[in-house]
Ligand code: SF4
């Protein structure tokens with residue numbers, strides 16, 4: 575290091591190898607195949623002949639210290655002292671001795687954790703931050719996940735689905751959230767309400783104007799103060815202006831609804847990516863149990879389970895039967911609002927970051 579240069583501050587993820595089970599370190603990059611002996615358990619076999627068994631249990635993601643300690647105690651007592659978390663908030667314990675699998679599952683279940691979520695089950699819902707620690711959510715995420723997984727517990731614990739099902743949530747309309755077989759997303763239905771007294775103090779107006787994808791925001795002078803105005807005929811109620819400008823309040827207990835999209839899938843070795851499509855809109859955002867959204871998700875899952883062929887993912891099944899049949903089978907109403915062919919996109923969508931007034 576050159577003289578006078580400060581020492582870099584190392585932050586970010588630590589090296590994962592130090593936390594890995596020794597058998598995983600030894601066989602890194604040399605796994606031959608895996609088997610699924612029972613729901614919630616994976617057995618990986620390496621080219622060397624070593625076998626490692628993984629037991630997966632769902633967690634609530636936002637973990638309190640006591641639950642985390644409990645999970646670690648179980649890992650120290652019944653597993654080999656190594657854990658990891660998956661992106662869907664499952665905890666996984668790795669053991670080298672197959673005889674440890676059953677006592678480990680028993681200990682987890684006795685402590686109230688649910689083992690499952692592998693192969694053709696409904697995996698844990700991947701969820702966003704929600705009311706707990708994001709600044710723009712219109713609904714919760716942990717709450718939706720808890721309410722829905724309570725109803726889907728048997729689908730998590732068993733292999734009843736034609737193929738795996740990934741469900742995602744998104745508590746605003748624009749940021750994290752995800753692409754999934756079934757996605758539960760916020761849908762705003764009214765343009766933002768502007769608090770003109772605060773805009774000049776809080777918002778950087780050019781960046782808010784540039785944020786709008788349909789160029790519906792203009793600078794304006796209101797009561798002698800610099801503010802913004804929204805062309806409500808153009809506004810698509812996306813909520814993109816709200817994060818950089820909190821006085822453009824778009825969250826509303828009545829008009830921020832939930833929408834359900836289906837058929838999203840990332841590309842893999844066998845297929846191209848598929849984009850999820852809207853199938854239900856205007857669903858009440860109804861905490862703490864969101865019964866209306868849960869009922870629709872359950873209906874879609876039930877229909878998929880009864881009608882799809884083995885190994886068809888939700889998008890494969892819909893591709894085979896077609897959208898009209900999907901709506902018939904699930905008894906979801908199909909309206910003109912489901913049709914969006916983006917014909918106007920080139921003309922109306924603000925596709926660059928240049929500021930337009
Ligand atoms: S989906 Fe939106 S509101 Fe929810 S955590 Fe992500 S950014 Fe925040």
Ligand code: SF4
Pocket residue numbers: 765766785786787788789790791804808809810811812813814815816824
């Ligand atoms: S950013 Fe979205 S919500 Fe805000 S004015 Fe533009 S279209 Fe409407």
